[in-house]
Amino acid sequence: MTSFLLDHLRSVFTPTAVSELARALGEATETTQKALDGLIPAVTAGVSNRVSNPEGAARLYQLLNNTTFATDPTVSQLVGISDHRQKAAESGNTLLKQLYADQPNQLAESTAQYSSVGLGSAGILTGLVMSVLMGFLRQQITGRALTQAQLTALLLGETDSVREAIPAALAGTLGWLIGTPQPATSIPLRTETIPTASIHDRPAGSTWWRWLLLALALLALLFFLLRGCRDDKSPQTLDSSTLTATDTLASDMDGNGPAVRVGIDLPGGRKLSVAEHSFNDSLAHYLANKNSQTPRVFTFDNLTFETDSARITDQARPHVDDLIQLMKAYPNLSIRIEGNTDSTGDDAINDPLSGERAEMVKQALIQGGVAASRVATRERGDTKPVASNQTQAGRQKNRRIDVVITKL
Known part of the structure; x- marks a missing residue:
């Protein structure tokens, strides 16, 4: 952590x-x-x-x-x-x-x-x-x-x-x-229903607080079901037509995620087992191609965070570890991690959160042995949407981490 x-x-x-x-x-x-x-x-x-x-x-x-x-x-x-x-x-x-x-x-x-x-x-x-x-x-x-x-x-x-x-x-x-x-x-x-702050100063033995918390939980759950989870963990496919000429989509995962895992041999004898067509699979094939050009954008489709938090979920940690192995196998590789959000909510919260999530990925890479000089970050907020923010599916696509390959 x-x-x-x-x-x-x-x-x-x-x-x-x-x-x-x-x-x-x-x-x-x-x-x-x-x-x-x-x-x-x-x-x-x-x-x-x-x-x-x-x-x-x-x-x-x-x-x-x-x-x-x-x-x-x-x-x-x-x-x-x-x-x-x-x-x-x-x-x-x-x-x-x-x-x-x-x-x-x-x-x-x-x-x-x-x-x-x-x-x-x-x-x-x-x-x-x-x-x-x-x-x-x-x-x-x-x-x-x-x-x-x-x-x-x-x-x-x-x-x-x-x-x-x-x-x-x-x-x-x-x-x-x-x-x-x-x-x-x-x-x-990490619960997505009751803000932790509501329980810090609870008087000892106050039973009415339990009923209040339960009521808040039920209301929050109802809101969650109606609105859809803000940080849905379902990976989405981006519309490459909205990217610049140097930006290329790398992922092609559906809402349920791939079921097939493939083995990848990396330089230096490292081996990875990744989900087929996932972020790390596409990145590995790109790196193995000697004719690959930069810059290139890959969407980290299987990277998820705790709701309204910069903490990487336990389920996503193995995918970050795979990225660490890829960067160690290609020591000349440099990247920029960009945090993106949808346009809903308060920019004062969403914008820095997107930057904090990008920074959290960078810190995970550094802790894994990747030099800090090889990883830059950028807080994009809602300035680079790839889909409409008027639909839930579009907002899910816009809430993402992009990894830009800046040097090979």
């Missing part, structure tokens, strides 16, 4: 940085790493949890716009120079207290108990993680001109991944921070 927020934090707190930080704090490297392995997803989940209600979302957005972050020094300075480290830690802990005023020290205490680092060290580590995370979110807001609604969508799309990354022994003490539902009435974040 991938999360671009967690990936960024882990790229900052590298093993080398952790070793230097442990030495500066007078802690063992192993316990410092354990503390950060818990803090990185826990702090991220805590920030994501704040946008589950409008008041918290507004508060976070205000902090990100109005705070000067002490994350300008390099990573080595943050972990190795006492003054920089102290400023960043204090800044992060101040921000955390502004988001969770009632429990200013509880996260550090839980981390110290979980990892066996000293309480003072746990407090510094907590502040550093918070400072780096908030600084990165500030960069997202300023660099991409994100609105409050767009920031909320970005964070909610990460919620499931970051919660599941928290070690169970630590997560059990952090319900106040990460908003984990009680087991007896838990509702999976």
